Amino acid sequence: MNGATVRITLNGRPFEVEEGCSVAAAVARLGVPFRHSVRGEPRMPLCGMGVCFECRVCIDGVAGQRACMVPVRAGMQVTTDG
Ligand code: FES
Numbered sequence: 001m002n003g004a005t006v007r008i009t010l011n012g013r014p015f016e017v018e019e020g021c022s023v024a025a026a027v028a029r030l031g032v033p034f035r036h037s038v039r040g041e042p043r044m045p046l047c048g049m050g051v052c053f054e055c056r057v058c059i060d061g062v063a064g065q066r067a068c069m070v071p072v073r074a075g076m077q078v079t080t081d082g
Contacts, residue, residue, distance in 0.1 A: 006074040011081075017072050024055045024067035027080060034067075035081050042075065 004019040010032055017026040024045045027034060034044045035056055048068045055067040058079040063075035067078075 006072055006076075007068045008072055008074070008076040008078060010078045012079075019072065021072055022068050023057060023059065023065075023072055023076070025076055027057070027067060028077070032080060035038050 002018070004020070005016040006019045007014055007016055008026065009015075010027065010030065015026075015030055017050045021029075028045065033042055034054075036042055043054050045068050046052040047054075050066050050069045053064075053066060056064050059065040059067075059070060060077050
C-alpha cells in the first residue's frame with residue numbers, strides 16, 4: 001500500500017479509502033456494519049478468502065458480491081445490506 005486513496009460511496013455516503021484494499025477491509029475500517037441475516041442477526045467477514053460468503057455486499061448494482069474478493073475502485077458504489 002502506498003498511502004493513496006480512492007473515493008467510494010458506501011451506503012449512500014462518500015468515503016476516501018486506501019487504494020488497493022479489499023471492499024471488506026474498507027467497510028470494516030470505516031466501522032460500517034455488514035449485512036444482516038434473514039433473522040436480523042449482524043453478519044461480517046469470516047474467512048477473508050472467498051469461501052464463506054458472509055461478506056456479501058452490493059457493488060455497482062450487482063448484489064451478492066464477496067467484499068473480501070473485490071479491490072476498491074474509484075467511484076465504486078457499495079451497499080452493505082442490499
Ligand atoms: S469473508 Fe468469507 S467470502 Fe468474504
